[in-house]
Amino acid sequence: MIKAAFFDVDWTLFDHKSNQFIASSLASIKKMQEEGIKVFICSARNTKSLYEFGLFSLGIDWDGFISSAGAFACLNKTVVTRKLIMRKKDVSSLISFALSKNLTMQLVTPWDRFLISEPNNYYFLYQEVFHDECKSIHSFKNEEVLGTLLYAPSSIDEELKEKFPDLVHFRFADYGIDINGGEHNKGDGINSILSYLKIRKEEAISFGDDIQDISMSTATGIFVCMGNGKEEVKKAANYVTSNVENDGITKALLHFKILR
Structure with missing residues (x-):
């Protein structure tokens, strides 16, 4: 039953x-x-x-x-x-990497989410498919983060894996990759x-x-x-x-x- x-x-x-x-x-x-x-x-x-x-x-x-x-x-x-919460030092390092590449990233908390910078072209490609607008934009303030969504092309994947080998990477489309603290x-x-x-x-x-x-x-x-x-x-x-x-x-x- x-x-x-x-x-x-x-x-x-x-x-x-x-x-x-x-x-x-x-x-x-x-x-x-x-x-x-x-x-x-x-x-x-x-x-x-x-x-x-x-x-x-x-x-x-x-x-x-x-x-x-x-x-x-x-x-x-x-x-x-x-x-399942990510380590704050991993979140901070990911943010620094994204900003250095002029990419934006969404941080996901248990009950909320926000972008760390203004949307880029990859973000808008994501929107065309998922109709999933993230309206809040602000800096990281040590919130509990479940995971991140980096709006970026697949050409960046190898560099990401080299810099963050202990994190879990899931490329779901040419314009976005989920990066989490654990399986x-x-x-x-x-x-x-x-x-x-x-x-x-x-x-x-x-x-x-x-x-x-x-x-x-x-x-x-x-x-x-x-x-x-x-x-x-x-x-x-x-x-x-x-x-x-x-x-x-x-x-x-x-x-x-x-x-x-």
Whole structure:
């Protein structure tokens, strides 16, 4: 019996082609809650981005969320089950590097985010795809930082790895790279929530489409890949459903008889 469900956001709940959340998916999630299943957001987006993107204005009373690809996990917006903080000296060194290259970087805290300098061209390329504007710009004031997003071309990657070999680098597009203090993934966030709630892995289902979602497959008994997902993700899935715009979430829930 499924007791918890975890949903990626981009290209899983949200279709970037039509620029909207899929109504059938939202209706199915509400029905799951009515039947006593706990529902969670599980995203690489940071907490502030989830709020600004409208996840908490969809008419769904989410039981919690995982943000920053598993670095932060929270129940009912109050109980923090996971928080992975970077060392301040690493953050300061990254900032110095970015500014020396005339690049901007986003610093992500548990509940907020900000840019360290004015946006650059790579930032605007990111915006064209993710519609994820960071409105705050100010200097680092020793805040707790979960991770960083450097808006920069891939040509800088080798130099970054040479200067910061102890940090974790994840290049997600030609215009952006996530740099974090340690290994973490969405599966870690799911594990922290399931452990807190005493829900077994076999009693949970998750949905995703991209490489960062593969870790969800090891944390839940059922992992569903959207039809529009990457081939590596499909191989890790228990089931490949229809594309996001073709009611993929609802069809998978019906397939597994979680909804009838």
